[in-house]
Amino acid sequence: MTTFRRVLEYILDTNDNNPKRPPMSEEDLKLAAHLIDMGESINKGDYEISSEEHISHFEEELQDKTWTPEDEHFHNIKVCPDVVNLPGAPNMVQFSLGEYVELSKVMEAVEYYGKRTGFHNNGSMIRPNLRTMQHKYRFIKESHHLQKLREYESNHSTKTNRLNNLQFISLELQKKVGELIENGKILHDSVLRFLISEIIKKNNIQIENFVGSDSWLNGWKRRFGISSRKITKFVSQVRHKNRDQIERDxxxxxxSTNQILPLYHPSNVYNADQSGFQLEMSTARTLTFTGSRHVHCTVQNVSSTTHSYTVLPLISASGKLHPKIFVTLKEKNGTFPKCGHFTAPNLVVTCHTSHIMTKELMKTFFREVVIEKSMPKNALLIIDSWSSWKDTDAIDSVTPRANKIKILTIPAGCTGHVQPCDVGIFGAFKKVVKTITNYSQLTNEDYKMHSRDETLKLISLVWWQLCSPKLESWAQYAWFAAGYNVPRPPRFETPAQLLFPCDVAKDCAIQQCPNIAFMKCIYCNNHLCFEDFIIQHHKCC
Structure with missing residues (x-):
């Protein structure tokens, strides 16, 4: 009997209160206990299923070897733009007024006209003269017909050169990706586009309008057996309410909140929430060889993928993010070293023996962020049911009499449904941080992204980008999606779409910088490399 069947029978017997159960090892009993807990969560409707993807490699016989690297631009290049299809005579070229010639015959003339080698003293190619061409091809009558052949030849050459370049890029990309996968690097389509730009620049390839479209990359991955393997995780959450009760609450x-909102201007309505960020955040999927049973990815510091810090942003219903973000780091003995830490105008940095917020840190958050001078004197604050938020005496102790803060507390278990930060902010925030972290692991292995100052520098830069007016519709949508009566914002681009567009991998905008850009500044629209954005702490305004 297989382990799965034995464990399954044990679970069914337990559910039916059957005293006769199959013998189980300690490991099998642990597995059964986990599955029983999952089953109870399913019955309560209190669970999440998240899909993760990793790239893997097909067996040789399963690769799509019919794929060729032509792109959309290649197919749009017409060697003979004036090809027409006549009844019973497809692929005809109107070579002169009223005279149609078979395309194959025209291409034969193009090949013959350009097959001689050598050049005249003036640099022009040695070609057959008009009389020779007239004798061999009766449809050629005048000198401008030779010009037409030269145009067809040029178009054919352009198309052939593009195909050759695409084939070279495809093979070089295969080599590079294979090396990176073997070394455990985390890869996504955005990384593939960066690698393509690197190949083009390194080999001085002259190719226009090629960034690696979604369709081209999908075909390339099929050709070389590169695919995204999904890993589905079941996450059971401990709740004291069932799903129906949570939805009602x-x-x-x-x-009730929507009845209060009209009393406040949207810029006076705020949501604050904590979220744990890993010191070294990586996306949960990568490209690897299809069929791989195990996917190993390298990180700079394994403990950094489990050790966290806490960020606490404040966002308004108008779509504006508070310019300062509150950050709590874990420090030995709960104090910073004598050398201090990285500082920035948009950071309020605190520490504790763990990254978990305390009541005293909550009071600091109110002093430094909620009631600082740029904030309105009369505000509505929506927060979750964290115990320290409920201590009104502690909050009142740091709130000046001139300030009026009405606090609405989200019921326990409901934050994922109605808390704007959870609904629409943190996911996009973390996606940007993960993308930058993965890029650092790929191209800047010596840069210690998990260290204190580098972590703070990263959060400062990302938060500054998220505060751009261009993202106000994105931030406001978090309120709309959570059900609050705020105007539905117009269509918008997400932070990742603005920072990492498909064509981001261009030359860095900084003069004399030899690097390829990896992001686009939302403020100045410059394409910047890792050195000039992260390490040099780019601030253009």
């Missing part, structure tokens, strides 16, 4: 909270 969520709707009631939003409904």
């Amino acid at each position: 969520s709707k009631e909270f939003v409904s």
